[in-house]
Each structure stands twice: as structure tokens, then as C-alpha cells.
Amino acid sequence: MEKKPMKGQKKIGIDEIARELGCSKTTVSRAISGKGRISDGTRKRVLEYCEQCGYRPNSLAKGLADSKTYNIGVVLPDDQDLNEIPFFQNCLLGICEMATGMGYDAVVTTASAKDISTIKNMIEKHKVDGVILTRTLVEDPSVDYLLEQGVPFIVAGSHKNPNVLQVDNHHVEACRELTSLLLTNRASRIAFIGGNLDHMVSQKRFAGFRAGMALHQRSIKDELVFLNCNTKVLVGQAVETILKQQADCILCMDDKICNQVLMKLNEEHLSIPKDIKVASFYDNLFLQCHNPAITALQFDEKELGRVACKMILDSIAGKTIKQKVYLGYDIVLRPSTKQNNFLSL
DNA sequence: CGAAATTGGGTTGCATCTCA
DNA sequence: TGAGATGCAACCCAATTTCG
Structure with missing residues (x-):
């Protein structure tokens, strides 16, 4: 295929960078990810070229290679409390802030005790790598479902099951x-x-x-x-x-x-x-x-969101994390x- | 019609090359 | 000779397209 510069609209990938620089896409991938053996000179050359041509990694492709979506599901309660209690907005802000910083995007949905179909949809269609529940119920069908499916998740709150990842205020x-x-x-x-x-x-x-x-x-x-x-x-x-x-x-x-x-x-x-x-x-x-x-x-609900997000993403990345974390209060x-x-x- | 190939861009295990 | 640098090719996954 003839490569034509399309007024900055053309999305370039590592294949083209490799062709342009006369190396393999393996080398380009290593320079960008920082993983694997590569000489300093080559890394610098690749990174400089990436900068120059405005290369942005295709996260769908990265997800494909890593078997990840790089999306995190956030479940808010499906009731009027959403409007009346600022907790959820602030918590969500914290989650989004942390998710973005860690290369993830937040996919937000709502669910209730009566209807968790939105969560099922998220999981069944492979839209997310994990889930953050922002409200937990004493008998929580969302928790039961996620446990049953083996989906990584955390509750921004508490749950009776000690195997559930939890971050809560005291x-x-x-x-x-x-x-x-x-x-x-x-x-x-x-x-x-x-x-x-x-x-x-x-x-x-x-x-x-x-x-x-x-x-x-x-x-x-x-x-x-x-x-x-x-x-x-x-x-x-x-x-x-x-x-x-x-x-x-x-x-x-x-x-x-x-x-x-x-x-x-x-x-x-x-x-x-x-x-x-x-x-x-x-x-x-x-x-x-x-x-x-x-x-x-x-309580610092934004911090609660940040910590919940960091914990679940660390857990997904295979890091060892505490099962339950408590945050302070004033x-x-x-x-x-x-x-x-x-x-x- | 079902089976096999193709598609997307990036990652990675292993092979190969280079040079001190 | 062997350590570091680099590349090949399989693989990720599932939808879509092509083939027999």
C-alpha cells in the first residue's frame, strides 16, 4: 500500500514506524514499552520519531495482545440517591482520575438489587477487566454474580465476605x-x-x-x-x-x-x-x-474512589494487595x- | 453450508546476528 | 565465545470474509 500523509489524520502504527526507521516492529514495541532488551541509542531514536510523528498507541490492539480491555466498570446505584447524595459523583471523580492515570478508562453503569442486567451485560460482552461497586447491600446480587463469574472486583464500602476486596471508611x-x-x-x-x-x-x-x-x-x-x-x-x-x-x-x-x-x-x-x-x-x-x-x-469520598480504583487495577495487574483497606475520617x-x-x- | 482464512496493532518466546 | 541487540513469527480474540 502506498503511504500518503493525510494531513495528520492518518493513524500510524508501529509497523510504519519500523519501516520508516528500518528496524522491526519488535524493536519499536520494546522502545515504547520499555520491556525487553534494546540499546539506548535505538530506544532514543524510536522515541524521538514517535514524538515527531505524533504516534499514539492503539489501546484496542494492546488490549488484544494483552487479553485486556483497559476498561474498568463502575456501578452506581440505580435510584434517586444518585442525585441527592454527592458521594457518588465525588467517588466517581476519584475513580476516573486514578483510572486515567493508570492507562484505563471508566465505563459507568447503574444497577439495583432488583436488576443487575447492566453488570451482566458488561461482563458477558467483555467490556471491562474488572468492576468497582460503589454501594453494597447486605444481600447483594451484584457481589454474588461477580464472585460466581470470577470477575475481579472491589467494593467501595464493606461486605461480609472477607474474600471480597474492600475499601471503606471507618x-x-x-x-x-x-x-x-x-x-x-x-x-x-x-x-x-x-x-x-x-x-x-x-x-x-x-x-x-x-x-x-x-x-x-x-x-x-x-x-x-x-x-x-x-x-x-x-x-x-x-x-x-x-x-x-x-x-x-x-x-x-x-x-x-x-x-x-x-x-x-x-x-x-x-x-x-x-x-x-x-x-x-x-x-x-x-x-x-x-x-x-x-x-x-x-470522609474523603474522592480518595475512596482513587484507592478503590488503584487497588482493583493493581490486583488485575497481578500485584499483591491488601484485602481490606480503611480510610480515615474527620x-x-x-x-x-x-x-x-x-x-x- | 460449514470450514478456513483474514483482519486489526501490539506483545513476546525464541532464534539469529554482531562484535568485543 | 557469549552477552547484548535485534528480528521472525506466533499469538491475542472474535467477527467477518472467502473458499471449497
């Missing part, structure tokens, strides 16, 4: 510490509003709350604990009951619930922290900017849980 410890801090700060009747207990993270946070209460020899009062509050209406009803029960602090399992609590308290014309204190087991910008700002646990005390002056000793 939710139990963090929630225990914040609960304990609130109790130390003279919150005497703490009410708890939690979301879907099917989610692993909800289990962890609730466990942390119980541990914090136990630390102060407080019993969990059924009339002050509201779980599986999945809707704004349920949260609103919980707040109404909590107010009747004269709790002095509402502890919210996550930022979405906390937003709904704040809206409800606003409707009721209640003042924070004078009438009631509020804290959240998850932070977000809205809670930070709220007046008064809301005490919350802060407790950010803000005016929403400040002691009222007249209560101070």
Missing part, C-alpha cells in the same frame, strides 16, 4: 466517636434517624451509634430510633414523633436525611441548636453552608450542636 468508629462526643456535650436524649438498612453502610453507622451509646451506658430507646426512613415523608413523620418525645438532639444517618430533617425543622419554626441539636453521620456542602452549620462526619463540630449557654455548668 464508619463504625467514626459514628461511635461522634455519638460519644454529643453525649459528652450534654445531649441527653438523642434521637436517631436512619435510612435503608439493606445498605451495608447503614448497618455500620447504626452499629457505630449503638456503640457510642453503650460507651456512655445509655440504652437505645425504641421511641427515639427511626430506621428505614427512605422517603421525605417518613423522615418528616420521624421528626414529628421525635419532637413530641422531647429529644434534644437528632442524629441523622446521612446527609440526605439530614437535609430533610432541616427542612422539617424549618417548617416547624424550630431553632437549631436552641430548640434541638442536629448532627449528621455524613457531611456535604449544604450542611456546611446551612445556618447554623451542621456538625458532621467528614469529626467537624459546628454550631448545630453547640451547648446552650444556660445549660452550661
Whole structure:
């Protein structure tokens, strides 16, 4: 075939570079990959020519040779939480950042407990080398499926099966510490509003709350604990009951619930922290900017994404990695849980 | 119609060449 | 003679095309 320069549009491959430089494509491949024996002079010559002609490796071809796709699947939850909880976007940003840096692309899909067909499609059609699950359920069909298929995957969260790669924040410890801090700060009747207990993270946070209460020899009062509050209406009803029960602090399992609590308290014309204190087991910008700002646990979700991605890609590359990694947290005390002056000793 | 060849660009095991 | 440099050719995989 006659080779004609096509105004920079023509994609050149290592064959043409080899022909141009009078060497074999093996030599070109070695110069580019840095693998195998090659003289410094030859490597320099090849790399210079690659630079000059704007060579870009064809990742499909590389994938073919390596039996890899160089894609990593990212599964987000298929529900409205996606819009309301910034966690997933931030986690995804971290994943994409790390994936790009490691020569991979992120292929994003959504799935739910009821329907994991998107994940099956990804795997069956060989679109990805591995998968990152950004939410885990106590009974998780995605995890079961990926285990069954022997697909490399990691959960950005926790799972009961110790053989599953996991990276998570220290939710139990963090929630225990914040609960304990609130109790130390003279919150005497703490009410708890939690979301879907099917989610692993909800289990962890609730466990942390119980541990914090136990630390102060407080019993969990059924009339002050509201779980599986999945809707704004349920949260609103919980707040109404909590107010009747004269709790002095509402502890919210996550930022979405906390937003709904704040809206409800606003409707009721209640003042924070004078009438009631509020804290959240998850932070977000809205809670930070709220007046008064809301005490919350802060996690670096972007870092969580980065670490999850690095772990699974390292694992795919055959490196030995830790089975479970924990990331830290910060407790950010803000005016929403400040002691009222007249209560101070 | 089924079987075999071809296609894509890069990687790699092994053979061969070169030169001190 | 042997270590380093280089090249040949099979291979990756699955869809598509060609052949008998």
C-alpha cells in the first residue's frame, strides 16, 4: 500500500514506524514499552520519531495482545440517591482520575438489587477487566454474580465476605466517636434517624451509634430510633414523633436525611441548636453552608474512589494487595450542636 | 453450508546476528 | 565465545470474509 500523509489524520502504527526507521516492529514495541532488551541509542531514536510523528498507541490492539480491555466498570446505584447524595459523583471523580492515570478508562453503569442486567451485560460482552461497586447491600446480587463469574472486583464500602476486596471508611468508629462526643456535650436524649438498612453502610453507622451509646451506658430507646426512613415523608413523620418525645438532639444517618430533617425543622419554626441539636453521620456542602452549620462526619469520598480504583487495577495487574483497606475520617463540630449557654455548668 | 482464512496493532518466546 | 541487540513469527480474540 502506498503511504500518503493525510494531513495528520492518518493513524500510524508501529509497523510504519519500523519501516520508516528500518528496524522491526519488535524493536519499536520494546522502545515504547520499555520491556525487553534494546540499546539506548535505538530506544532514543524510536522515541524521538514517535514524538515527531505524533504516534499514539492503539489501546484496542494492546488490549488484544494483552487479553485486556483497559476498561474498568463502575456501578452506581440505580435510584434517586444518585442525585441527592454527592458521594457518588465525588467517588466517581476519584475513580476516573486514578483510572486515567493508570492507562484505563471508566465505563459507568447503574444497577439495583432488583436488576443487575447492566453488570451482566458488561461482563458477558467483555467490556471491562474488572468492576468497582460503589454501594453494597447486605444481600447483594451484584457481589454474588461477580464472585460466581470470577470477575475481579472491589467494593467501595464493606461486605461480609472477607474474600471480597474492600475499601471503606471507618464508619463504625467514626459514628461511635461522634455519638460519644454529643453525649459528652450534654445531649441527653438523642434521637436517631436512619435510612435503608439493606445498605451495608447503614448497618455500620447504626452499629457505630449503638456503640457510642453503650460507651456512655445509655440504652437505645425504641421511641427515639427511626430506621428505614427512605422517603421525605417518613423522615418528616420521624421528626414529628421525635419532637413530641422531647429529644434534644437528632442524629441523622446521612446527609440526605439530614437535609430533610432541616427542612422539617424549618417548617416547624424550630431553632437549631436552641430548640434541638442536629448532627449528621455524613457531611456535604449544604450542611456546611446551612445556618447554623451542621456538625458532621467528614470522609474523603474522592480518595475512596482513587484507592478503590488503584487497588482493583493493581490486583488485575497481578500485584499483591491488601484485602481490606480503611480510610480515615474527620469529626467537624459546628454550631448545630453547640451547648446552650444556660445549660452550661 | 460449514470450514478456513483474514483482519486489526501490539506483545513476546525464541532464534539469529554482531562484535568485543 | 557469549552477552547484548535485534528480528521472525506466533499469538491475542472474535467477527467477518472467502473458499471449497
